[in-house]
Amino acid sequence: MNKKRTLTYREAISEALVQGMEADSNVFIMGCGVDDEGGIFGTTQDAFKRFGGARVMDAPLAENAIAGIGVGAAVTGMRPVIVHARNDFLLLAMDQIVNHASKWNFMSGGKLDCPLVIRAIVGRGWGQGAQHSQSLQALFSHIPGIKVMLPATAYDAKGLLLSSLRDNQTVISIEHRLLYETKDSVPVEPYFVPFGKGTLKRKGADLTIVAFSFMVKEAMDAAHRLAEEGIEVEIIDPRCSSPLDMDLILESVQKTCRLLVADTGWSSYGISAEVCTRVYGQLFDRLKAPIRRVALPDVPTPCASNLEKEYYPGVDALVDACHILLDNGREGNTTEKLLPAEHARFQGPF
Amino acid sequence: MNKKRTLTYREAISEALVQGMEADSNVFIMGCGVDDEGGIFGTTQDAFKRFGGARVMDAPLAENAIAGIGVGAAVTGMRPVIVHARNDFLLLAMDQIVNHASKWNFMSGGKLDCPLVIRAIVGRGWGQGAQHSQSLQALFSHIPGIKVMLPATAYDAKGLLLSSLRDNQTVISIEHRLLYETKDSVPVEPYFVPFGKGTLKRKGADLTIVAFSFMVKEAMDAAHRLAEEGIEVEIIDPRCSSPLDMDLILESVQKTCRLLVADTGWSSYGISAEVCTRVYGQLFDRLKAPIRRVALPDVPTPCASNLEKEYYPGVDALVDACHILLDNGREGNTTEKLLPAEHARFQGPF
Amino acid sequence: MIDHQWAEKAYTLLVTIRKTEEAIASEYKNQEMRCPVHLSIGQEAIAVGVSMCLGNEDIVFSNHRCHSHYLAKGGNLNAMIAELYGKSTGCVKGLGGSMHLMDDEVGMLGASSIVGGSIPLAVGAGLTLKMREKPHVAVTFFGDGASEEGVFHESMNFAALKKLPVVFVCENNFTATSSPLSSRRPMDNIFRHGEVFGIPGTSVDGNDVVAVYEATRDAVQRIRKGEGPSLIEGKTFRMLKHVGPEIDTSSGVRTQEEWNRWQEKCPVKKFEELCLNEDLLSARETEKIQKRIEMKIDRAFELAKSDPVAQWI
Amino acid sequence: MIDHQWAEKAYTLLVTIRKTEEAIASEYKNQEMRCPVHLSIGQEAIAVGVSMCLGNEDIVFSNHRCHSHYLAKGGNLNAMIAELYGKSTGCVKGLGGSMHLMDDEVGMLGASSIVGGSIPLAVGAGLTLKMREKPHVAVTFFGDGASEEGVFHESMNFAALKKLPVVFVCENNFTATSSPLSSRRPMDNIFRHGEVFGIPGTSVDGNDVVAVYEATRDAVQRIRKGEGPSLIEGKTFRMLKHVGPEIDTSSGVRTQEEWNRWQEKCPVKKFEELCLNEDLLSARETEKIQKRIEMKIDRAFELAKSDPVAQWI
Numbered sequence A, B: 001m002n003k004k005r006t007l008t009y010r011e012a013i014s015e016a017l018v019q020g021m022e023a024d025s026n027v028f029i030m031g032c033g034v035d036d037e038g039g040i041f042g043t044t045q046d047a048f049k050r051f052g053g054a055r056v057m058d059a060p061l062a063e064n065a066i067a068g069i070g071v072g073a074a075v076t077g078m079r080p081v082i083v084h085a086r087n088d089f090l091l092l093a094m095d096q097i098v099n100h101a102s103k104w105n106f107m108s109g110g111k112l113d114c115p116l117v118i119r120a121i122v123g124r125g126w127g128q129g130a131q132h133s134q135s136l137q138a139l140f141s142h143i144p145g146i147k148v149m150l151p152a153t154a155y156d157a158k159g160l161l162l163s164s165l166r167d168n169q170t171v172i173s174i175e176h177r178l179l180y181e182t183k184d185s186v187p188v189e190p191y192f193v194p195f196g197k198g199t200l201k202r203k204g205a206d207l208t209i210v211a212f213s214f215m216v217k218e219a220m221d222a223a224h225r226l227a228e229e230g231i232e233v234e235i236i237d238p239r240c241s242s243p244l245d246m247d248l249i250l251e252s253v254q255k256t257c258r259l260l261v262a263d264t265g266w267s268s269y270g271i272s273a274e275v276c277t278r279v280y281g282q283l284f285d286r287l288k289a290p291i292r293r294v295a296l297p298d299v300p301t302p303c304a305s306n307l308e309k310e311y312y313p314g315v316d317a318l319v320d321a322c323h324i325l326l327d328n329g330r331e332g333n334t335t336e337k338l339l340p341a342e343h344a345r346f347q348g349p350f
Numbered sequence C, D: 001m002i003d004h005q006w007a008e009k010a011y012t013l014l015v016t017i018r019k020t021e022e023a024i025a026s027e028y029k030n031q032e033m034r035c036p037v038h039l040s041i042g043q044e045a046i047a048v049g050v051s052m053c054l055g056n057e058d059i060v061f062s063n064h065r066c067h068s069h070y071l072a073k074g075g076n077l078n079a080m081i082a083e084l085y086g087k088s089t090g091c092v093k094g095l096g097g098s099m100h101l102m103d104d105e106v107g108m109l110g111a112s113s114i115v116g117g118s119i120p121l122a123v124g125a126g127l128t129l130k131m132r133e134k135p136h137v138a139v140t141f142f143g144d145g146a147s148e149e150g151v152f153h154e155s156m157n158f159a160a161l162k163k164l165p166v167v168f169v170c171e172n173n174f175t176a177t178s179s180p181l182s183s184r185r186p187m188d189n190i191f192r193h194g195e196v197f198g199i200p201g202t203s204v205d206g207n208d209v210v211a212v213y214e215a216t217r218d219a220v221q222r223i224r225k226g227e228g229p230s231l232i233e234g235k236t237f238r239m240l241k242h243v244g245p246e247i248d249t250s251s252g253v254r255t256q257e258e259w260n261r262w263q264e265k266c267p268v269k270k271f272e273e274l275c276l277n278e279d280l281l282s283a284r285e286t287e288k289i290q291k292r293i294e295m296k297i298d299r300a301f302e303l304a305k306s307d308p309v310a311q312w313i
């Protein structure tokens, strides 16, 4: 076992798909552009080369039907993986995801499973604008009968995706475009990250950050900066919003008594609210300060890059929020806001 | 002004539509069955009789296009009202609602408004099952650029609907089928309930219930029962989830220091979580007990009536939750669960 | 092809559906079947004509009006009635009710109450069959209303593109709830909707079980030759209200005269007459079949009523 | 009809679009236009041919590849370039970028980057026009990819049902990103998709501005006679990559030969030759037009670069 091998998030997804398809001939991939040279930012090309167009098939632009075809194939024994270059396109498929995929098992009295995997990517940066950079995990997390995974590292991307290919429920994988080139050590052989099990990213006694998706990276950077001030942050990545690993979160907050929740979606009615509500409910007496949320302001994404920079809360917002948490009332500092390297580097075009 | 006149919720909606159409010739209604004898449970028939098929038009079964046609008509100056017999059908129109209606104003640099009203009804009872009884306000409340109203009385139904017909943003009206026959005193003349202003339904010093939609009725009944035990519950109906009247909620909780949030949707990642999170964030030090939520368990709606009865939390669940809130730790009582009269009476068929 | 055996089976199915629906309609007033029922009286021939071409390995998906599809495909009668009564012995354990009948043992894989919702599901099942190189077919039943939904067009495009073994069957009763077809679409030509994808379409008398059977047989033959999907439109009429047990002579643009005209075209009566006239079945045989079915239905209701209530899964 | 004045206007629009796109392509490498650009080089004739039939009161909705539609409809050039630079002087104040151009003063009411997303919007605008008894028309521009989306079919049904003043214009460049048409649909017959709704369709050479103009003129005439919507398919080719400034000779199933063939069919060159051959414009005139446009474009870039950055609205 070569634990030292590193892969990018992109490569890890690609490897998971190839290994999943090798292990189970029922797995196949469908989506607009999965067979082209780009291969959904390099995640489906290897599978296409290996298994050909019969198992890695280009699809028409018909998101609702494709989702429904996925459901139909899944309840008859296949394991379809549907891929969308942006999770915004899932809005066209909500009927099949929410009214059908999430309910067919229940409505069949438990007799039919719907093992469908839907991969969809959150866009960010390079002025993609309001319709190509939403982060819609809250919509799916609210729906019973489906799972929602938000891998933040290459390791988790591979392990969760392999798990999804063995799971009997529909899984929505919300991947983040800015993570695609990030690297992590990734075992060669298949492994399975369980759903509903978070991971402790960093130990620290002063406060806990529960971060999802790209915000895990931002939180790690914030923790680094805070460590220089002597503040030790504990970071938890739940990896899935549904099911949510409350045990791990509670264990940490029990210790630190202070919590910050960071999400890539809009703040109001976002997934951060559920985490906050559950923690308050369980650790009401232990918390030393109100929980803080760092998430998107409740407006659509602007295109202009100066506004994009203001729009996305990052390390600075996290550091400020931590200061406030530790010293109830202390104002945020006023250093110039920095973009994460992934965003600054990102040039699209699409 | 005849303040004493009472109307049903259904009649109040109907009257609002007629008055809104009288006041503004740009208002028109579209939807499957709006012109038939049923008239969407009696809410569009008067308008049809009065204004005819040119302004109250039947529509094909094509939810996404109809929503988009609404957007196109709205940004060119009309005020379309689209009606759906079930909010579950909005899942087919999510692309136009979320990607277009909510963003066209922003994406036009503020130059075009999208004054679209979408009425959609929550079904409940008589075994309507998993696909006809969802309560999807959480999905819409998360989206910036649209408003979400949840009228709980005939008075509010008329006043909010009339406001929506003058508002320049898209408004999603989530109505509850079990409220349709409930009565309230409703002024004859047009009046306007402002968005983002809740209403104090009942004064009480012991605890606050923030309830939405049909849960307002249940909360009133629970308060009644609790009053017999000497417990005085304050009830707030925010009337809209977006924008949300935090001032009113905070004022009440500031006083009672105890809060229960009741919603008709699923609990996890539902709108109750946002209310909880905001209240905790503002009144962290005043709260005397963890906030409790009463909402749907995280499973699809079962058909069988015995399971339906178990599925929907009602007066009993609210009363239990209040007891727990007031006496941290006290177990819920074990009286047999009762269905609200509206549910028990309801016979569908559809 | 239409021999005694065929006639016996088709007649049995037609009568089973008709009498089951009638029994539901008559029992419904007791308010023990606590779910909306969309009955198929008047439309039985489409379900039966199609299903006469199918075996247990062939797959069917259906819509809110699924009783006929379920029974024609061979779904268990007792489990269906129990489902309507919300019992744990129901075909989906009481969780689904009338709109979500399913019997996986005979390839009836469920019904969606979202109009158009199960059309792509059948296409997905067709994809499974094709990927696994099975000789079977997948059928989707839907109404004229569903043909307005975008997903119908998207699904046909995909099925044609991949030449999938799918038969699209539209039960055109000219009505969606009480909205007439003419207020929802400019032309009454649903069977032509696949042409642009190269999907051949036929419009048949939906009250003629033999015509429906023949159209389906042709569609299945095309599939066997690898020619891909077909679209069949059966023109028919529902005798009862959109939902519930009452006769419908007035909703939307309907008239008593129209209702009477369709009553004349009753698919069960029509086929019975054919059988008697052509000596396919004797009057004694039809009576015997009817009696047997009545007993079965009575028994199903009895069982359902005394079965245990539903439980969470 | 194709007189000097017509030729001058059409030529001016064609050259404006071409040269603007070329300027964007060449400036793009400086990374100051920080948004994805879907350029329309090779496809200009469709936007221009259609817009030559439209006035400021006519309404246009567009898609991600909207530069040509915006400019052809008379959208402000400076505001467009400023938009690409994310400036507050941009046509949508820098909030939208290249995919969301809009100029309400000339009836260009926006563009959606959701494929197919703006098709129903134009139908809705057509409904407004009809309800207000206006003599104008609404146009939706979309690609071949969009024709696979259910909303296209739903929208056509509604427009035909209500006889709305809508022209559906499909720019068929045989490609969606790098997916060839043949891997997304069984037949190359998009213009026929309206037939089943009674919507007449024509397929024209999308690189021939006159052919596009004539088809649109016919469609507008049908609308004036109250005959409702039409569908026009223009067959064309994008010379650059799906997104970004580079030449595309290899994505999907493309070849250099195919690219060369279409280069020969350049819509701007084609029309210029026609004008010169038919003495509609002189070489001096075409040169003068080109010069004037170049100056305007240079000025637009200069202004955009020095304009103030975007602000929240």
Ligand SMILES: Cc1ncc(C[n+]2csc(CCOP(=O)(O)OP(=O)(O)O)c2C)c(N)n1
Pocket (backbone or CB within 6 Å): B032, B061, B063, B085, B089, B092, C064, C065, C113, C114, C115, C116, C142, C143, C144, C145, C146, C147, C171, C173, C175, C176, C177, C242
């Ligand atoms: C997407 C959606 N829109 C609306 C409805 C409400 N609805 C239930 S059945 C029905 C009519 C369907 O008509 P058709 O498809 O012709 O079937 P029929 O009832 O005539 O058999 C409608 C509008 C629904 N269930 N789903």
Ligand SMILES: Cc1ncc(C[n+]2csc(CCOP(=O)(O)OP(=O)(O)O)c2C)c(N)n1
Pocket (backbone or CB within 6 Å): A032, A061, A063, A085, A089, A092, D064, D065, D113, D114, D115, D116, D142, D143, D144, D145, D146, D147, D171, D173, D175, D176, D177, D242
């Ligand atoms: C609903 C949706 N699905 C997928 C995409 C990703 N996407 C953007 S443009 C495009 C290709 C569109 O092709 P076509 O409609 O032919 O327009 P063209 O780019 O060729 O002009 C795709 C797939 C999208 N923007 N929206």
Ligand SMILES: [Mg+2]
Pocket (backbone or CB within 6 Å): C143, C144, C145, C171, C172, C173, C174, C175, C176, C177
């Ligand atoms: Mg029908």
Ligand SMILES: [Mg+2]
Pocket (backbone or CB within 6 Å): D143, D144, D145, D171, D172, D173, D174, D175, D176, D177
């Ligand atoms: Mg194209």
